[in-house]
Amino acid sequence: QQQVKQSPQSLIVxxxxxxxxxxxxxxxxxxxxxxxQQFPGKGPALLIAIRPDVSExxxxxxxxxxxxxxxxxxxxxxxxxxxxSATYFCAASIGGGFKTIFGAGTRLFVKA
Amino acid sequence: xxKVTQSSRYLVKRTGEKVFLECVQDMDHENMFWYRQxxxxxxxxxxxxxxxxxxxxxxxxxxxxxxxEKKERFSLILESASTNQTSMYxxxxxxxxxxxxxxxxxxxxxxxx
Numbered sequence: 001q002q003q004v005k006q007s008p009q010s011l012i013v014x015x016x017x018x019x020x021x022x023x024x025x026x027x028x029x030x031x032x033x034x035x036x037q038q039f040p041g042k043g044p045a046l047l048i049a050i051r052p053d054v055s056e057x058x059x060x061x062x063x064x065x066x067x068x069x070x071x072x073x074x075x076x077x078x079x080x081x082x083x084x085s086a087t088y089f090c091a092a093s094i095g096g097g098f099k100t101i102f103g104a105g106t107r108l109f110v111k112a
Numbered sequence: 113x114x115k116v117t118q119s120s121r122y123l124v125k126r127t128g129e130k131v132f133l134e135c136v137q138d139m140d141h142e143n144m145f146w147y148r149q150x151x152x153x154x155x156x157x158x159x160x161x162x163x164x165x166x167x168x169x170x171x172x173x174x175x176x177x178x179x180x181e182k183k184e185r186f187s188l189i190l191e192s193a194s195t196n197q198t199s200m201y202x203x204x205x206x207x208x209x210x211x212x213x214x215x216x217x218x219x220x221x222x223x224x225x
Contacts, residue, residue: 009152032212043116043202043216044155089154097212098143098162102154 004092006103013110019077021106023090026071030092033066035075036102038087047088048075080110115139116217118203124223131190133220135203141215142208144186146170146178149200149219161186162208193224 005024013019023033032051036044050057050064050073057064063076077084090103119134137144143162147155147170157170159178167178175197179187186205190197200221204214 004154006154034213036216041218043204043218045216046213049213093212096208097206097214098160098168100157100212100214102147102156104152104154 004090004101004103006090006106008106009104010107011109013080013108015080015082015110015112017080017110019080019084019108019110020074021088021090021108022072022074023092023103024070024072025092025101027092027094028071030094030101032093032097033064033073034091034093034100035062035064036089036091038089038105044089077108080108082110082112084108085110116203116205116215118201118217118220120220121218122221122223124225125190125193126225127194129190129193129224131193131222131224133188133190133201133203133222135186135188135217136184137186137203137205137215138184139205139207139215140183141205142183143206144180145204145206145214146176146186146188147202147204148172149202155202158188193222195224198222198224 034049035047037047038044061078066073088106093100116137145160146158161167161180177189203217206214
């Protein structure tokens with residue numbers, strides 16, 4: 001199975017709160033799990049990524065938690081800011097990055 | 113800074129027209145990709161190319177073809193546009209191996225009437 005299931009579809013968080021977006025995959029051959037951030041009128045841009053041999057990766061306010069046995073990974077945005085309002089896509093890659101399956105996306109709105 | 117540019121931001125075409133979407137990257141990347149983005153479906157891969165004149169089908173190639181005559185340029189062709197091809201089209205590039213990171217262009221919003 002090549003799907004990557006992402007939830008929720010949309011999320012509203014208060015400024016300063018924690019935003020959490022979840023993804024699940026089925027193919028254990030995936031070896032790279034990126035999160036992309038997309039602002040209106042722009043293409044997606046890589047935010048943070050993790051390999052399956054690591055359970056957590058943190059970059060500033062953004063953290064990926066990875067659960068290999070459950071085949072799930074999530075993005076946590078700490079101290080969410082209005083500037084974080086965007087659409088977030090999780091993804092899973094295989095085959096040297098040629099095959100990347102994207103989740104359906106989560107529209108995040110951070111209220112000031 | 114990697115730059116991926118797409119020839120048009122907005123395009124309106126009629127059913128049955130042949131449509132060309134152009135993508136150019138300036139970082140000498142070997143790999144290039146075409147995706148379409150639809151609400152609730154995320155990004156779906158149409159075609160990718162790992163070298164000049166080389167191409168591989170993605171998940172939804174039906175109704176599309178591609179051309180890569182130069183390393184920096186990757187074109188998506190809709191042979192006979194249909195209304196169900198109304199979508200946002202995103203081009204991306206990457207280097208083989210390494211981080212797998214894809215660099216995306218701003219997208220072309222295509223409307224077929």
